[in-house]
Amino acid sequence: MIVQRILPFAKELITSHIHSDSTVIDATCGNGHDTLFLAQSVPNGHVYGCDIQQTAIDATRLKTKAFDHVTLVHTGHENMISHIHSAHLERLDAAIFNLGYLPKGDKHIVTQPDTTITAIERIFEYLRPEGIIVLVVYPGHPEGQVESEQVYRYLQNFDQQQAHILQYGFINQQNNPPYVIAIEKR
Numbered sequence: 001m002i003v004q005r006i007l008p009f010a011k012e013l014i015t016s017h018i019h020s021d022s023t024v025i026d027a028t029c030g031n032g033h034d035t036l037f038l039a040q041s042v043p044n045g046h047v048y049g050c051d052i053q054q055t056a057i058d059a060t061r062l063k064t065k066a067f068d069h070v071t072l073v074h075t076g077h078e079n080m081i082s083h084i085h086s087a088h089l090e091r092l093d094a095a096i097f098n099l100g101y102l103p104k105g106d107k108h109i110v111t112q113p114d115t116t117i118t119a120i121e122r123i124f125e126y127l128r129p130e131g132i133i134v135l136v137v138y139p140g141h142p143e144g145q146v147e148s149e150q151v152y153r154y155l156q157n158f159d160q161q162q163a164h165i166l167q168y169g170f171i172n173q174q175n176n177p178p179y180v181i182a183i184e185k186r
């Protein structure tokens with residue numbers, strides 16, 4: 001298959017921008033699937049994960065308990081940078097945001113445009129050149145639609161001298177399917 005589905009493509013973007021000793025961020029831990037993937041991808045590096053729900057942090061801790069290079073913080077991604085050790089911050093190569101609500105969780109707890117944009121700005125500031133921020137965006141529910149529009153508008157106006165920004169998604173699927181945005185620092 002040449003055309004990749006959304007989540008595999010998001011993961012491949014991350015894989016192609018990191019090294020074994022990179023520092024990486026899971027900005028929305030949820031059930032910890034992405035945190036586990038990141039922990040396996042940077043065996044000599046460090047993974048920082050955060051979520052505003054304690055249950056998500058607990059689930060992610062359980063899923064990644066075999067790894068000692070994972071730090072989980074019960075906080076919003078807009079605060080994540082301030083929790084990263086300075087030695088790790090110098091090797092920050094990637095961050096992933098899986099926006100929206102937690103599947104099988106409380107659907108009222110969703111990522112918000114303002115804090116998502118603040119988090120992108122802060123993480124981008126510390127990202128190494130050629131590092132990447134990957135967003136999986138879910139415009140298929142009402143709050144997700146608003147967030148998708150605001151984040152998209154913000155990124156459309158991002159200085160092209162500072163980053164390459166691409167969008168990847170299926171254009172013939174019904175009900176506003178999820179899509180990927182990748183922000184690669186120049």
Ligand SMILES: C[S@@+](CC[C@H](N)C(=O)[O-])C[C@H]1O[C@@H](n2cnc3c(N)ncnc32)[C@H](O)[C@@H]1O
Nearest residue numbers: 028029030031032033034051052076077098111
């Ligand atoms: C789509 S889920 C993430 C799924 C996760 N990547 C997985 O593999 O299971 C979105 C998560 O973002 C969290 N969230 C919402 N606002 C947040 C914020 N400001 N900072 C960090 N996490 C947030 C929610 O609590 C929810 O767990």
